[in-house]
Amino acid sequence: MYPQHTVPTHIHKVLIFGAGNFASCLADHLGDSEHEVYLWSRKLSFVQHFNLHHRNPDYLKEHSFSHNIQAVGPDLPDKEFIRGMEVLLFAIPTQAVRETLTRLRPNLDDQKTPLFIFVNKGIEIGTQALTLEIIVDTCGPAIARAATFISGPSFAKEIVRRQPTSVSVASFSQTQAQKTSELFHQPWFRCYTGNDPIGIEVAGALKNVYAIAAGMADGLGFENNTRASLITRGLAEMTRIGSAMGAEPITFLGLAGVGDLFLTCSSPASRNYTVGYRLGQGESLDVILKTLGSVAEGVTTAKGVKKLIDKLGVDAPIATGIYEGLYEGKYIHQGVRELMSRPPSQEIKLPEKAGGHVRDLMRKLELDETHHD
Known part of the structure; x- marks a missing residue:
């Protein structure tokens, strides 16, 4: 009722x-x-x-x-x-x-x-x-x-x-x-x-890219361990990218961060998850986009994200892998092998300080970097 x-x-x-x-x-x-x-x-x-x-x-x-x-x-x-x-x-x-x-x-x-x-x-x-x-x-x-x-x-x-x-x-x-x-x-x-509007925006944009990754994994036949790993490591990447852009790391633990990421990565009702799932099943991106019936923003966002992480110098292997799979023709199984073959690393590692990107934005906004109303 x-x-x-x-x-x-x-x-x-x-x-x-x-x-x-x-x-x-x-x-x-x-x-x-x-x-x-x-x-x-x-x-x-x-x-x-x-x-x-x-x-x-x-x-x-x-x-x-x-x-x-x-x-x-x-x-x-x-x-x-x-x-x-x-x-x-x-x-x-x-x-x-x-x-x-x-x-x-x-x-x-x-x-x-x-x-x-x-x-x-x-x-x-x-x-x-x-x-x-x-x-x-x-x-x-x-x-x-x-x-x-x-x-x-x-x-x-x-x-x-x-x-x-x-x-x-x-x-x-x-x-x-x-x-x-x-x-x-x-x-x-x-x-x-x-x-923290910067954090809210970064989280909302990036979660769509990681939803494609989660859908791919399910489409390939991987199960719960893989999905949980992707969601968690996707959250780490989101936080790393957001911090480099001047967002508060704590924002990514909220509804716009882990909340939206979990929903989008774990439901067939998500358009971005669906794109990834169908890619994992072997369909071409062109066919998927023509028949999806609505916009999957993660597909276009992946392009902007790749340029952004290169500009920021941030390590984001999952987002990079999705870009390569969508736009450079990288075979999905190869991308999985490369991700899992990376050397052991520290689990949580954030940039020491925000990069020049946030300073430029704050100048445009006529704010200092610590402004709160």
């Missing part, structure tokens, strides 16, 4: 960019919480179908969505519409964030900036930029410092069924993180706030 929702003290106007799986479930969650929600899609056919039937023709097809949601598009909403919104939520692929924010920026009112929330998980391929860096480049440091990021173990199909779910909400601004937490908080959806 579904729990009763808590009626908010203030009804917010929320515009969600994207109409995919996660965008749709969050729209339903906020609409069911009595907020006024607009779901933007590039597809006119989606807009027409959703507004007529209150169903998503592509994702969560059996679910009847809240009548507090209206689909808009395919054009980007105009300045008057944007300035009437109190919350802008971005649930589009990371590779599309820069273009969308660039188009959106002229429509923003700098005297009355809405709450910015980002739920995408990935690294921009060409620049190796986190979403936080893309926001700085397109919208300026003030908006980036106030932006909030949501991540954690949260499958869309379970959220729309109101199964108990917990997520991390992080921002350099504790005030904005708290606003986001209050917006989403319901008896079945619990939010924990934090002030």
Whole structure:
């Protein structure tokens, strides 16, 4: 039986960019919480179908969505519409964030900036930029410092069924993180706030790459020992990469770190796990991507991660192996042999200090490296 929702003290106007799986479930969650929600899609056919039937023709097809949601598009909403919104939520692929924010920026009112929330998980391929860096480049440091990021173990199909779910909400601004937490908080959806958006982003992006590795292992016929090893060593790599980028190591022990990693690496419902599993079964990447039916961000993120770990000088053999398997044609069994043949090493080893990458980012944000709101 579904729990009763808590009626908010203030009804917010929320515009969600994207109409995919996660965008749709969050729209339903906020609409069911009595907020006024607009779901933007590039597809006119989606807009027409959703507004007529209150169903998503592509994702969560059996679910009847809240009548507090209206689909808009395919054009980007105009300045008057944007300035009437109190919350802008971005649930589009990371590779599309820069273009969308660039188009959106002229429509923003700098005297009355809405709450910015980002739920995408990935690294921009060409620049190796986190979403936080893309926001700085397109919208300026003030908006980036106030932006909030949501991540954690949260499958869309379970959220729309109101199964108990917990997520991390992080921002350099504790005030904005708290606003986001209050917006989403319901008896079945619990939010924990934090002030490490870099860690939240790194964890959310990298866990998709390790999910591909876990799926490969299962596809090859390996069992529980192997999966547990991959998840644990993947967590060590994530923490090492994140620390080199200026994230707090403790962040990776939370919901956005080990929580989301465990979920994504251990469930066939994960798109990234599915890609890996089918690769392990012998299918080609091209065929898998053509028939998957949705975006698996780990496939594109693997490119950005490889460039990033090379730039940072971080040892990340699993992430490197996934990149080589996806893009350099390395035979999967060969990759497994190479991983297991590495010489014995120290289990937990973090960089002594963050690299130049974080110093550059903090300069862009006009913050010092220890800033907390």
